[in-house]
Amino acid sequence: MKKIIDEDAVATLAAPVAEPANPAAPRLMTLNMGPQHPSTHGVLRIMLELEGETIRKAAPDIGFLHTGIEKECEQKNWQQVVTLTDRVDYLANLSNNLVYALAVEKLLQIEIPPRAQWMRVMMAEFSRLNSHLVWLGTHALDIGAMSVFFYCFREREDILRILEMFSGQRMMTSYIRIGGLALEPPRGWEKAVGKFIRAFPSKVDEYESLLDANPIWTRRTQGVGYISLEDMLDLGVTGPMIRAAGLKWDIRKSEPYSSYGKFDFEVPTRTENDVYARYRVRLTEMRQSARIITQALEGMPEGAWTADAPHVVLPDREKMKTQMEALIYHFKIVTEGFRVPAGEIYQCIESPRGEIGYYIVSDGTSKPYRVHMRTPSFGNLQALPVLLKDTLIADSIAALGSMDFVLGDTDR
């Protein structure tokens, strides 16, 4: 199957190698990186044009993981789409659940009780920790620091166990649903979360001491992968990348959702704008996430965990067996789903990778008319040619890793 992204790069490939008219002119070589390169963390192909060891041009080729999720969304009823959102960004699935649920709830105009909102915040922060841990482990592995990977995955395992405790699933949790949460928080969750979150900050110190005391790590990351802030804004880059360039912009602060406004946390920024700065920003974000989770644990409001919207939320098993009305609602929701008033909405949240925005159009039926996912990886990856231009090929691995993209998120 032919798939060409950059006609210029291909033309260079196909052109016969002629003796340069000017012997001093550099001879370029085209190198195909990927789609199965280990440091691309998925299936990304990059066509590199090299002059010696310097990259003169990089042309990313995406679409290998395209699964047609947006088309699929139009075939499912509103609640079923939640399971598809899990599979978009599989490292931060709860953020995807959350943004979809928030968007549809706005269209439905239902109020989410405080307990569910706080629980959602806690879950979203767990997914941020999970994603950053996978990023740190694999990024360090790419650069040559092997052991960090094991430390990061040790904590990730604990998080996955907590997610399993809540939802019964480790990765594709679908825990945040339209109208609240999928299940009542399990008995003893405070103990499990408390045990993890008390130990976690010292674990972050461990990663920090493992890496910052490592001269190979600091030399391979400092001053590498520079891209100007203007370029990033123009190219649609969001998230930790942009905060490492000094712009203090976090959607959790600027457009608070799901009661993020009630939490006390800092938005870390750096000004160096290199791979090292992005690492520092994400490391500090992990500490801030731990702070948010601690606050959520200590101040968790009492009350309902689903909205008072019987036409949207499945009734209690108990009620369904004893009350006629609950039985009717249950039957309606299960057989045809619920209808969402016609309208359109763009809801965005801060995912671990940046701005994730769902544009949802409803035509008043029980299925979405159109769901567009503005995913952070797609926007960030677009800056890759600018980021890699005129860098050494050995540095491209560090620069690529610092973007923290997920190809499932890019291709959807």
Add this chain to the structure above:
Amino acid sequence: MNHEAILETHEAFGERTLIADPAQIVHLCRYLRHEEKFLRLSAVTAVDWYPAEPRFEVVYHLHSVEKNLRLRVKCRLESAHPEIESVYEVWRAADWYEREVYDMFGIRFLNHPNLVRILMPVDWEGHPLRKDYPVHGYKYSYPEES
């Protein structure tokens, strides 16, 4: 906000939407970027209203970090001529988003630097997110599947 390309304005759920004249989209975008400081183009997408006419809506989501403001601009296109000027020269972020819309809806962006398919293979026929494109049974990747 006052510009001759704006045909209608409405507001819902705290979000502002402009319906713009597709012929003047670049003109309007340049104004929004430079005068109204919408430095970021969050996304470009489209909606297919088949079989209604005008069939396509191209949707631009703009964002201003400075003003903490979001704006949606929509252009309606007839199915006979699904073409609109590219806004690549205003925001480079439009590059991939417009390619995606072209790939998925078959809307052509004039003066786009590299308008080729981005998610589907280059030799793919049809545009998957159009409403008249079936979910199953239209095309198979491998002959033995059918």
